[in-house]
Amino acid sequence: MADVKFYSGENVPLEMHKVRIVQKLNLQPIERRLEAINEAGQNTFLLRNQDVFMDMLTDSGVNAMSDRQQAAMLVADDSYAGSETFTRLENKIEEIFGTKYFLPAHQGRACENIISQVYVKEGSVVPMNYHFTTTQAHISLNGGRVEEVYLDEALEITSDNLFKGNMDIAKLRDVIEKNGAENIPFVRIETGTNLIGGQPHSLENMHEVRKVCDEYGIMLVLDAS
Template identity: 40%
Template sequence: MKLPYIEPYKIKMVEAINQSTIAQRKVWMKKAKYNLFKLSSDQVIIDLLTDSGTGAMSDKQWAEIMLGDESYAGSKSFEKLETTVKKITGFEYFIPTHQGRAAENVLFSALVKEGNLIPGNSHFDTTKGHIEFRKAHAIDCTIDAAFDTTIEHPFKGNIDLQKLEHVFQSNEINTIPFVLITITCNSAGGQPVSMQNIHDVSVLCKQYNVPLYFDSARFAENAYFIKTREKGYENISIKDIVKELFSFGDGMTMSAKKDGIVNMGGFIALKSQKVYKACVTYNIMYEGFVTYGGMSGRDMGALAEGLKESTEFTYLESRINQVRYLGKRLVEFGVPVQQPFGGHAIYLDANKFVANIAQEEYRAQSLAIELYITAGIRSVEIGTILADRDPITRDNRYPKLELVRLAIPRRTYTLSHIEYIAIAIKNVFETRNEAKRGYDITWEAPIMRHFTVELEKLS
């Protein structure tokens, strides 16, 4: 008999989970103004709000915590991280930041001006926020297949070349500071981008003399999908795929809290010395000196090790198989999800799951709240609330997809936890028609409202 698959690690330390009742969770949810971000962690049984900074570090990463050099300038930990980033990405210039949105803030401060256009594949919330804060505009050029959750396209994160070229041809090219490819594409359901598409976008960008940058929070997971789904890469190592992928770009931002498998950290990596020097000024202003950039030495050491581990096939196979298992269980139960399954999360299709709740009553948020009350599972809405308002008209933007993201932390939950999640969602799905009304917003911030928004239940 063939031996079953096992996780490529064993558990050294555990953290207790606080159990709660439905009655308690109803009270807590109301006190939190129906915003899952406002819940205390001890009010959550399974936390799938995000995979950002919530993973479990390895013994080698914890060893780096003890080896951290906390020198303000010229830290050995910085040198270790710089060497690792250069080796993995191939980019010559490196700037540490305290997390991904800080990297965006620094890079966009150097490159994005009022009135600029930044085409890409479904920019994520902080990215769009940083663009619109500067009175620029994010333009979504994702392929149409990304917006149909039933289509089995292997690379739904791809940029539509015709859409992109239309942006180039319809606008003054000097108003487009760069094109941004998000790998994997979070807002489209954690969907990967193919190497062929990255190559083709790069060729088109060069034709119009527009730089190409990557939002690289989950670059290793994207490389895994290239290896397992794209012809010609079956026998190429993850690290070699990563190096080829980045060779087509001019730079990258990184939230290291994802594929760096650390609790805090980020960076910018660049080809251009000119852009590097422009970014350094802002990094010193916003983050810290160029050899720590808002990170402690111990965190830089842990990140250097995490980047090595996350670009190993064995780790990625384990991580993505766990996500895939949850997706398969939900499909067995008839639950509508984005397919094929993404690398870091399963996305519930709220448009199909709770179609009886009006979109203007925030159906995806309604579903996320019900899942929490039923089973103590915290997820996050990727829908109308996250899409925010049009910066000019202040009207709600209603996206084609209304999703609830179940982001799986790295090396954190076991198979029994995943099974608990699947059964809980099945139970919610079976009672989905009981909910007739959703929620209304009582207060919101002028930008990136979903983090702090307050709601009330409609009756």
């Protein structure tokens, strides 16, 4: 996004790319769409795509790729072992995050599955600012449960608090004290709390959460998707 000054002096935010791929859409009559959503039991996951005109179920893996992303796929070195592409990724991650080891995964839910299988046990409690559907599913599948520690203001639609995704630090401490740090495999903070309107947390709040985690020796997991 670029801030471009118009001849009139006005600053206009402009998307500096053009979209060149066109996918045909189907627009069913309203009667058919109503029938389809009823047949699906109001469950958008059970709809057939041909009955959907504007798909807002998720942006996960369904948005357009840039020309550079597509080109990178063609020049990627996908050799079975020792791939140059992997080495480039490894170097970049070390440069940005300073971490030597990392585990690439194809999707968020795969990461959740790995983290939950490794760390969550029967009776585990995972505090978080707000749950995400697949995250909660993986935690419960492994015998754990989620405790949400969001601000009271988080669900207030008219609040103009910029960081309604913040964790309530007092509630977080309370959950840790009540359940015992040994039963908390990790604290999870979601940057854009999807299920409560995409509200963000502040960096300051993340630092505070980190401090509490360090105090109790608990791992902090950032879901930055």
